[in-house]
Amino acid sequence: xxxxxDVSTRAAIEVIDITDPLDARVDDFxxxxxxxxxxxxxxxxxxxxxxxxxIAEGVLVAQRMIASRFAPHAFFGVDRRLAxxxxxxxxxxxxxxxxxASAEVMAEVIGFHLNRGVLAAARRPEALSVSEVIESARxxxxxxxxxxxxxxGSIFRNAAGLEVDAVIFGAGCADPxxxxxxRVSMGHALLVPFAKSDNWPGDLELLRENGFRxxxxxxxxxxxxxxxxxxxxxxxxxxxxxxSSDSxxxSSDSxxxSSDxxxxxxxxxxxxxxxxxxxxxxxxxxxxxxxxxxGTDSLNVATxxxxxxxxxxxx
Amino acid sequence: xxxxxDVSTRAAIEVIDITDPLDARVDDFxxxxxxxxxxxxxxxxxxxxxxxxxIAEGVLVAQRMIASRFAPHAFFGVDRRLAxxxxxxxxxxxxxxxxxASAEVMAEVIGFHLNRGVLAAARRPEALSVSEVIESARxxxxxxxxxxxxxxGSIFRNAAGLEVDAVIFGAGCADPxxxxxxRVSMGHALLVPFAKSDNWPGDLELLRENGFRxxxxxxxxxxxxxxxxxxxxxxxxxxxxxxSSDSxxxSSDSxxxSSDxxxxxxxxxxxxxxxxxxxxxxxxxxxxxxxxxxGTDSLNVATxxxxxxxxxxxx
Numbered sequence: 001x002x003x004x005x006d007v008s009t010r011a012a013i014e015v016i017d018i019t020d021p022l023d024a025r026v027d028d029f030x031x032x033x034x035x036x037x038x039x040x041x042x043x044x045x046x047x048x049x050x051x052x053x054x055i056a057e058g059v060l061v062a063q064r065m066i067a068s069r070f071a072p073h074a075f076f077g078v079d080r081r082l083a084x085x086x087x088x089x090x091x092x093x094x095x096x097x098x099x100x101a102s103a104e105v106m107a108e109v110i111g112f113h114l115n116r117g118v119l120a121a122a123r124r125p126e127a128l129s130v131s132e133v134i135e136s137a138r139x140x141x142x143x144x145x146x147x148x149x150x151x152x153g154s155i156f157r158n159a160a161g162l163e164v165d166a167v168i169f170g171a172g173c174a175d176p177x178x179x180x181x182x183r184v185s186m187g188h189a190l191l192v193p194f195a196k197s198d199n200w201p202g203d204l205e206l207l208r209e210n211g212f213r214x215x216x217x218x219x220x221x222x223x224x225x226x227x228x229x230x231x232x233x234x235x236x237x238x239x240x241x242x243x244s245s246d247s248x249x250x251s252s253d254s255x256x257x258s259s260d261x262x263x264x265x266x267x268x269x270x271x272x273x274x275x276x277x278x279x280x281x282x283x284x285x286x287x288x289x290x291x292x293x294x295g296t297d298s299l300n301v302a303t304x305x306x307x308x309x310x311x312x313x314x315x
Numbered sequence: 316x317x318x319x320x321d322v323s324t325r326a327a328i329e330v331i332d333i334t335d336p337l338d339a340r341v342d343d344f345x346x347x348x349x350x351x352x353x354x355x356x357x358x359x360x361x362x363x364x365x366x367x368x369x370i371a372e373g374v375l376v377a378q379r380m381i382a383s384r385f386a387p388h389a390f391f392g393v394d395r396r397l398a399x400x401x402x403x404x405x406x407x408x409x410x411x412x413x414x415x416a417s418a419e420v421m422a423e424v425i426g427f428h429l430n431r432g433v434l435a436a437a438r439r440p441e442a443l444s445v446s447e448v449i450e451s452a453r454x455x456x457x458x459x460x461x462x463x464x465x466x467x468g469s470i471f472r473n474a475a476g477l478e479v480d481a482v483i484f485g486a487g488c489a490d491p492x493x494x495x496x497x498r499v500s501m502g503h504a505l506l507v508p509f510a511k512s513d514n515w516p517g518d519l520e521l522l523r524e525n526g527f528r529x530x531x532x533x534x535x536x537x538x539x540x541x542x543x544x545x546x547x548x549x550x551x552x553x554x555x556x557x558x559s560s561d562s563x564x565x566s567s568d569s570x571x572x573s574s575d576x577x578x579x580x581x582x583x584x585x586x587x588x589x590x591x592x593x594x595x596x597x598x599x600x601x602x603x604x605x606x607x608x609x610g611t612d613s614l615n616v617a618t619x620x621x622x623x624x625x626x627x628x629x630x
Contacts, residue, residue, distance in 0.1 A: 310622045314540075
């Protein structure tokens with residue numbers, strides 16, 4: 001077989017100099033700190049739809065955006081960052097404009113001085129469904145009420161670092177594609193598949209049907225040590241995720257093997273302070289705590305999640 | 316025995332209203348964001364000594380300061396926070412002034428608007444020595460080159476949450492008593508004992524003499540999985556921390572028992588990016604990595620430390 005490479009779709013980066021801060025060509029990067037005008041808002045006050053862009057900051061995160069399903073359609077940066085990014089951008093299909101400006105013009109457009117010197121913008125592709133992101137996943141994180149962008153970003157970073165395959169957003173979570181979240185995640189919010197649950201907490205049943213043991217992380221009463229929850233009973237008769245009436249639980253389903261190593265795990269975490277809702281925890285297979293942590297403010301939610309991810313990875 | 320409680324040293328809080336932002340009585344809270352004038356600077360440019368104060372922000376952190384060895388000598392806050400703090404302050408010996416002001420006057424004094432509405436200031440007590448903080452410690456964290464205040468704060472928070480008894484600062488670390496560090500630590504920087512090493516990395520030998528297994532966290536080659544490092548060989552003949560020539564390693568020394576549970580552990584972490592120095596790692600008993608983490612930016616240094624603390628706690 002002979003694959004013809006169409007070099008015309010691999011055009012080099014197109015450099016366009018911007019000297020006027022009001023130039024409409026950089027509107028996708030304008031007023032990034034504005035609460036109601038920033039271009040990465042999916043929805044605007046009054047029900048209007050925002051530009052719904054995703055903004056990557058800095059060379060590393062822009063490179064990860066290029067490698068993700070969020071294909072950047074434009075860059076905005078200083079000359080030095082153009083040089084650092086150009087090798088990556090050349091590999092993109094189609095001509096992608098790099099709007100080049102001084103640091104001062106950039107600051108006027110975006111509304112603050114950006115140390116990282118370069119931004120990339122992508123349109124949000126169609127959202128993935130819960131079923132899609134869990135299909136081949138072994139370990140997943142499930143968030144409820146986590147409304148802090150930095151915590152969500154850290155959870156993505158920890159997920160990428162500790163082999164977590166997907167993140168599910170239950171009710172009350174902040175937008176994982178907000179710029180600050182993408183930055184704190186080091187770009188991993190663009191690489192780790194995620195989905196928003198449209199049926200919460202009903203989707204927990206979907207997870208169980210797909211062989212996941214659902215583990216609610218909580219310091220509260222009635223919880224078992226995390227390690228016990230991860231390596232806990234795999235006997236189908238005692239494990240609700242492996243009931244014999246469960247069609248997903250055939251003998252060939254590795255999630256129902258007696259091996260801890262093969263079990264599929266879903267870790268649920270709630271916001272610092274309120275934690276998971278009682279109703280949500282009741283829908284889970286088991287409640288688990290991190291041993292000996294003192295009080296509810298003892299660990300950040302992303303750190304608690306990392307410990308759970310590590311435990312799953314180390315079984 | 317009869318203990319006489321001197322009620323005169325338990326004076327109630329003394330409320331002093333501040334209406335002039337230039338009032339010298341609140342100088343201990345002035346220009347908190349200033350690089351070279353902030354009152355919590357231990358040293359000033361040119362070798363001059365700063366005020367060397369410690370500043371706690373918010374009710375929770377101020378309460379923890381009150382409970383710590385850093386006794387606050389003054390508070391500065393809005394009326395609402397005075398009410399929230401007064402129960403704690405009354406328990407302090409001596410009369411402690413609470414400088415009460417409007418949010419606007421506070422903002423003028425400290426240089427920014429403080430959402431948390433209250434500050435506490437303490438003078439730095441005499442520093443603890445490495446020997447003092449490790450004396451009864453079982454698990455400790457040892458930092459090298461960690462120069463980010465938020466990371467240090469997070470490490471203190473994780474240490475408190477996961478039963479780590481002390482933190483040792485090797486070369487190149489930032490000031491753990493800087494306001495931002497204390498805030499991110501949720502006040503635990505004031506509660507978890509710490510010491511700065513004056514003999515780095517020579518003090519690693521002191522740790523080993525005191526029965527600690529020194530574990531260098533590194534993703535690099537030649538490292539064993541973290542769990543193996545924690546539960547690794549306890550046979551004195553194969554464990555350098557338990558050599559027979561080590562006077563601290565008597566048969567009554569629990570660190571040399573065959574039980575993993577009783578072993579004393581010191582986890583060394585370096586800054587994100589550069590990590591620990593090769594020379595430092597060579598002085599450690601073992602190098603350990605967190606399994607499967609991808610690349611050097613995969614986990615934040617405080618998160619990596621938390622995973623190690625958890626592993627120590629769960630053995």
